[in-house]
Amino acid sequence: MRYLQLMVVMAALLAMPLSYVNAQEEDLDESDFSSTTANVFKVDENNNYQDNLALREARKVGLGLSAGGALGLYGLNVEINFEDINGAVVGVGGGDGYSTVNLAWKHVFLGDTVAPYTTLGFAHWYDSSGGDAYKNSSVLERVLTDSEKSSGRFAVDFISGAVGLQYTQLQGNLAGTSLYAEIVLLGDVTHGELVPTGAVGAGYYF
Structure with a gap:
């Protein structure tokens, strides 16, 4: 025992x-x-990211709103970050009398809260109601033919390129919040016109 x-x-x-x-x-x-x-x-326990690329590497999806540019008067964008410097942007939008869709590749450069970026993509603009409501769009006024203007029926394809600056909050509870402004050049594939324009927007990365 x-x-x-x-x-x-x-x-x-x-x-x-x-x-x-x-x-x-x-x-x-x-x-x-x-x-x-x-x-x-490259993030600490307080949700502070080292730079803009660190945030993009950690947060792969962005959702935002835009005004102007390749989507027209207004737009809704979804951004997918395949890696820290490259991603794809898909958007839908429009304006008075027309609708738009856009697909673009986005390249982002290293920066702090403010960093430059470029995009290259394809946009399709088409009539949504007929009539002459499209006249509120300076882009469509420049590219549509007389017959398209008189009928109010059109479909225009653009190659879009942009250079912009993006502000991204990297610290605290608002980390992932973003604002941007860009200069856009639309190349009208249908009619052979070049149209300069611009856009501003805001979004959030998840």
């Missing part, structure tokens, strides 16, 4: 350091994971 009790005590004594080692390994694993995550995404 004493032998059995001695064996139980020895087993308990041996288990104590083993459980301590296991607990230490778990703590190290959690610490290593947190450290690795912070290192990969």
